[in-house]
């Protein structure tokens with residue numbers, strides 16, 4: 235393994251973080267030393283794609299039975315909140331009896347805040363179960379498939395709340411005798427906030443005032459796209475919850491906890507969680523990977539979050555140097571073009587360390603990362619949602635490109651057989667994706 239002191243690693247983020255051979259990249263080789271990083275593919279700086287995107291057909295307003303969560307009665311009937319309605323004729327009586335009266339219309343903000351998701355801190359990532367497992371001798375852990383069963387059960391427990399309809403994830407290894415990914419691995423769809431990373435500011439989070447399922451033409455959340463995409467305000471999802479225009483790398487602003495619309499709003503997809511079966515499976519040459527289960531997965535379908543710790547860039551940098559030493563990286567720079575456009579600065583502020591999970595890289599990826607905002611007003615802190623780019627066959631591996639959406643022409647192929655290489659100041663390993671257009675290199 236090359237000593238990183240001798241081989242400064244090519245910068246891969248911020249304004250200069252795009253394809254391997256981009257001029258920005260090579261010109262920054264003498265810049266601050268950085269570790270190998272995955273990137274959102276910020277190559278497109280002036281995308282105006284919604285013009286080309288098929289506009290959703292105007293839909294007739296649904297008149298069927300709709301659960302309107304903005305109606306006070308329905309909110310009350312969903313429990314958890316006082317059943318007193320401000321407009322109810324009984325409200326006065328109850329108020330006189332000393333009960334508090336809550337009105338959804340009046341107290342929406344307060345109620346949403348009270349039930350807001352709790353921001354997780356990276357220092358609180360659970361580890362007790364795995365510490366216990368680690369303390370057992372390997373023979374005990376492997377007895378009766380115990381480690382696999384515990385691992386699978388732990389994933390179910392971690393994700394039960396955020397993907398309630400998701401088929402369970404199985405761990406499969408036909409390659410060697412490692413029963414599961416390393417026990418430090420913690421499968422989660424949540425983002426864990428590292429030191430210095432601001433928690434979501436729910437006061438700054440704007441919601442729409444729609445009721446029932448939103449209509450793109452009138453929904454304030456659809457209008458958030460206007461900042462980034464020319465054309466009619468629209469939802470990024472079609473009627474079936476499939477993402478539109480995936481190659482255009484447009485951000486998605488889902489309806490959120492401050493919105494008045496119902497749970498069946500078409501602009502709520504990632505927040506409903508994975509619906510298709512996936513498995514974690516050992517590959518012969520890329521470590522563990524994520525695979526489709528026993529059924530096909532349609533194109534443009536949400537699969538999961540590239541979840542992990544949200545870190546300040548400098549902390550990611552320090553970790554990257556450690557990861558380089560054992561030849562892996564899980565760091566993803568949040569360097570989307572729309573973030574740069576909005577903030578006006580080229581530097582990456584945050585990165586995500588998915589040390590505890592991760593999809594593998596392919597030069598011909600069947601998945602893409604999309605920046606999705608749900609209960610987050612800070613444009614620099616999206617969720618990295620993984621969507622399929624095309625239909626996936628049963629058992630096929632789900633990969634995305636660690637280099638973002640770079641043109642093939644940006645990537646030079648490498649025909650030599652060395653496992654390690656340096657290129658443009660970066661440290662690379664041989665890419666094992668097996669794609670016909672494989673460029674041969676993948677950084678550590």
Ligand SMILES: C[S@@+](CC[C@H](N)C(=O)[O-])C[C@H]1O[C@@H](n2cnc3c(N)ncnc32)[C@H](O)[C@@H]1O
Nearest residue numbers: 520521522562563564592593594595665666667
């Ligand atoms: C985000 S992790 C993916 C999960 C990883 N396979 C594991 O077992 O933890 C990235 C690491 O996986 C390996 N990897 C992913 N894609 C690869 C590829 N196409 N060729 C070779 N190694 C790959 C590399 O070691 C890389 O640093």
